[in-house]
Amino acid sequence: MFGATGDLARRMLLPSLYGLDSDGLLAPDLNIVGTARSDLDADGFRTLARQALEEYLPDGFFEEEVAARFLARLDYVPLNINDEGSFAKLAKAVGDAEPRLAIFLSTAPSLFEPVIAGLASVGLASDNVRLALEKPLGADLASSREINDAVAARFSEDRIFRVDHYLGKEPVQNLLALRFANLMFEPLWNSAHIDHVQITVSESVGLEGRVDYYEGAGALRDMVQNHMLQLLALVAMEPPTDFAPTAVRDEKVKILRSLHPITAATVADDSVIGQYGAGVIDGVSVPGYDGELGRDSRTETFVALRAQIDNWRWNGVPFYLRTGKRLAARHSEIFIQFKCIPFSIFAAGGAKTLPNKLIISLQPEETIGLAMMAKTPGLDRKGIRLREIPLDLGRNDAFADHRRRIAYERLLLDLLEGNPTLFVRRDEVEAQWQWIDGIRAALASADIKPEPYAAGTRGPTAASDFAKRHEFAWHD
Ligand code: BG6
Numbered sequence: 001m002f003g004a005t006g007d008l009a010r011r012m013l014l015p016s017l018y019g020l021d022s023d024g025l026l027a028p029d030l031n032i033v034g035t036a037r038s039d040l041d042a043d044g045f046r047t048l049a050r051q052a053l054e055e056y057l058p059d060g061f062f063e064e065e066v067a068a069r070f071l072a073r074l075d076y077v078p079l080n081i082n083d084e085g086s087f088a089k090l091a092k093a094v095g096d097a098e099p100r101l102a103i104f105l106s107t108a109p110s111l112f113e114p115v116i117a118g119l120a121s122v123g124l125a126s127d128n129v130r131l132a133l134e135k136p137l138g139a140d141l142a143s144s145r146e147i148n149d150a151v152a153a154r155f156s157e158d159r160i161f162r163v164d165h166y167l168g169k170e171p172v173q174n175l176l177a178l179r180f181a182n183l184m185f186e187p188l189w190n191s192a193h194i195d196h197v198q199i200t201v202s203e204s205v206g207l208e209g210r211v212d213y214y215e216g217a218g219a220l221r222d223m224v225q226n227h228m229l230q231l232l233a234l235v236a237m238e239p240p241t242d243f244a245p246t247a248v249r250d251e252k253v254k255i256l257r258s259l260h261p262i263t264a265a266t267v268a269d270d271s272v273i274g275q276y277g278a279g280v281i282d283g284v285s286v287p288g289y290d291g292e293l294g295r296d297s298r299t300e301t302f303v304a305l306r307a308q309i310d311n312w313r314w315n316g317v318p319f320y321l322r323t324g325k326r327l328a329a330r331h332s333e334i335f336i337q338f339k340c341i342p343f344s345i346f347a348a349g350g351a352k353t354l355p356n357k358l359i360i361s362l363q364p365e366e367t368i369g370l371a372m373m374a375k376t377p378g379l380d381r382k383g384i385r386l387r388e389i390p391l392d393l394g395r396n397d398a399f400a401d402h403r404r405r406i407a408y409e410r411l412l413l414d415l416l417e418g419n420p421t422l423f424v425r426r427d428e429v430e431a432q433w434q435w436i437d438g439i440r441a442a443l444a445s446a447d448i449k450p451e452p453y454a455a456g457t458r459g460p461t462a463a464s465d466f467a468k469r470h471e472f473a474w475h476d
Contacts, residue, residue: 003105214375236309254311335357
């Protein structure tokens with residue numbers, strides 16, 4: 001595990017591996033060798049890992065017995081990227097496990113190339129080894145190609161596991177079950193019956209100390225290029241021939257390649273970008289983006305887009321994407337609005353019918369709901385009254401004995417077992433960048449600056465104007 005002392009390792013990777021261990025899913029002889037620049041020894045790393053577990057595991061999940069077993073698996077080798085000797089020490093720590101080795105790179109992408117060269121120099125990049133890569137995989141198509149080429153020089157595509165942690169989220173996989181394990185939705189899943197789709201990832205956090213990274217990225221590259229386009233691809237893709245890596249990823253990439261380019265001529269109509277100013281979240285005053293950064297910036301912390309898919313199924317169905325930092329609440333969902341019924345027999349009596357909606361909520365709760373019209377109980381002497389009622393399709397109560405997992409648990413287990421279905425293939429990443437690069441170039445050439453919004457709000461007023469202009473209502 002490269003980057004073993006970093007934020008991702010402490011918050012997600014170590015707690016996820018602990019979760020797998022606690023469920024008996026790690027082989028008894030599985031060892032975890034952490035490596036990073038910090039000059040720790042194995043005991044120091046175990047102390048850091050224990051603190052991370054205590055801090056980040058859900059309440060009541062930490063058990064001394066499991067922790068003792070888990071921490072005993074950990075080893076640590078400090079790494080100086082320029083020193084071949086430290087790679088030799090790493091190889092020694094890996095020992096004869098190389099035929100079953102999985103490497104997780106949670107480091108800055110600028111280190112991918114030297115790390116891979118170092119691994120190769122000590123025989124840790126052989127045909128047996130799997131390599132997982134964390135985002136950001138580049139800052140645009142060109143830099144992403146460079147990274148992909150450097151990695152491909154040593155690892156074949158079937159051994160590269162590009163992480164998009166949204167694919168490890170339970171409701172995201174449930175979307176596939178909903179679409180492809182039920183008869184009812186698929187016949188309606190097209191432009192004849194769906195009015196539009198909204199994908200929202202709203203966050204209340206700000207920069208969380210990642211100032212340098214975020215300033216060079218912004219919301220488009222940090223969230224839309226990866227997580228939101230993956231969600232869009234899963235909503236929009238054709239049924240794959242099976243739930244296997246090639247079939248699923250073939251279908252996703254077709255969608256990503258069908259995204260209609262947003263150009264300098266259309267960008268003002270098809271997008272809104274924003275940046276948060278000072279405000280109040282949960283009763284606490286927070287500084288604006290410039291304040292957190294310490295200087296003026298044009299980086300967007302909010303983006304809303306109208307994506308269109310140029311294919312038979314989706315022609316004319318807008319996919320509205322919206323994400324931002326320091327918004328009123330943490331709330332992520334996929335919202336599918338069906339078309340109105342063609343004619344209401346109840347309208348004469350004054351009853352209003354609303355279109356059906358399917359809402360797959362990813363955060364804070366993992367739920368799936370269908371908004372349906374139902375009759376309000378009564379004698380209806382003045383005509384039938386209708387009311388929109390939510391149908392709970394997620395049935396969390398039916399699965400109450402299952403604990404809610406961290407997305408990385410699923411992904412780490414798949415990595416260890418060699419199943420890349422929920423990882424992103426090179427052609428997908430590149431299609432994602434191609435579309436995002438087009439938007440960034442369009443924003444620059446149209447000289448569009450981020451609209452200010454106060455922290456703790458729903459984003460810039462321009463996002464409401466955007467919805468009015470496109471004749472839909474954001475689902476909040
Ligand atoms: C990361 C982004 O990929 O996803 C972060 O870099 C963001 O900026 C995070 O906060 C959101 O993930 P989640 O699982 O909390 O929605």
